[in-house]
Amino acid sequence: MRARKNGKLPPPFPKGWIPICESDSLKKSKVLEVNAFGCNLVAWRGTSGQSYVSDGYCPHLGAHLGVGSSVSGECIKCPFHGWCYDGSQNGKLVHIPYAEDVPSNVSTKMWKSQEKYGLIFVWYPQNEEPSWNLEEIPEIDRDNWSFRGRIVFDTLCHIQDIPENLADVPHLNEVHTDLSTISGDVRKSWIQRSHIRHIHTGEWSPSKKCDENHKAFMTMQHKIEIFQRFHCGYATMKAVHIGPALMLLYMSTPTGKFVIIQGLVPSRELRTRSILRIYAEPRMLQCFVKQLMDGIHNNALRDRVIMNRKSFTDKPFLVKEDKYIKMFRRWYAQFYGETTSNDNE
Ligand code: FES
Ligand SMILES: [Fe+2]
Structure with missing residues (x-):
């Protein structure tokens, strides 16, 4: 091989x-x-x-x-x-x-x-002083959203590839169109070929506040399309990047609201552990949370198939619709410095 x-x-x-x-x-x-x-x-x-x-x-x-x-x-x-x-x-x-x-x-x-x-x-790095704080999450700390479950998996990729995937809006309508509860297979299933698919639109931007350079935001609207004609609104997502290894994904669905806390553990070079912890509002029934978690897991597996084998392209060919990738890379570059090489051995 x-x-x-x-x-x-x-x-x-x-x-x-x-x-x-x-x-x-x-x-x-x-x-x-x-x-x-x-x-x-x-x-x-x-x-x-x-x-x-x-x-x-x-x-x-x-x-x-x-x-x-x-x-x-x-x-x-x-x-x-x-x-x-x-x-x-x-x-x-x-x-x-x-x-x-x-x-x-x-x-x-x-x-x-x-x-x-x-x-x-x-x-x-170990010898540096922190330059920002991790804030409270009001929904968890004040509104009693409760812990409902976790998903943990390893991906053989650079840590940057995973948050970059959020800014990569065009991939959503290629990798994540199939009904998410069906499977984690990145290939299209017969259901999608029968014209039922997820459609996404989204925007990504870095924070404009000067004391919040370490934050960036994504919004995504999601709907289901049937026979390329009928649409039903399904979910919206607001995601917050907090530094290079943490994302808060706030989802609003017809069955309730929840937040996924996605932490990324860079275990070693080209091996990143994703820890997804799900907190949902009190009224959301656990059967719906479970269904959504299965869908999230399948979507994560689809990304993982690609991440596990991809090469990192430092000078990619991008079209104008890929603009958020460019913006993301400019924003994420702040997390690299002279001291971020592996000097702790
Ligand atoms: S006490 Fe730790 S190696 Fe001796
Ligand atoms: Fe993805």
């Missing part, structure tokens, strides 16, 4: 608040091994409930802190010789079970982290 042609890729990992795992995968006093940015990291949750993230390897003799270790208070205890690092003191070494003196200049290297929307985020 011929090797995949990757194309001229951007730097492997963009800068910003990047989700690395879901909050509920890290229980109190537990440890989690995490792969992100091509690095081994470790996350733990202290008895206070606070979560911490550090480099995965113990500064003593290099044991992996995510394997066989334990948590005591806010500290993670290395499984090899029992050295203890305190998350609440920026990873400082606070105890060695067999030594009289504990050197004061040793610590495990911490990542700035925070939990929002059921995800644990770290700021990448």
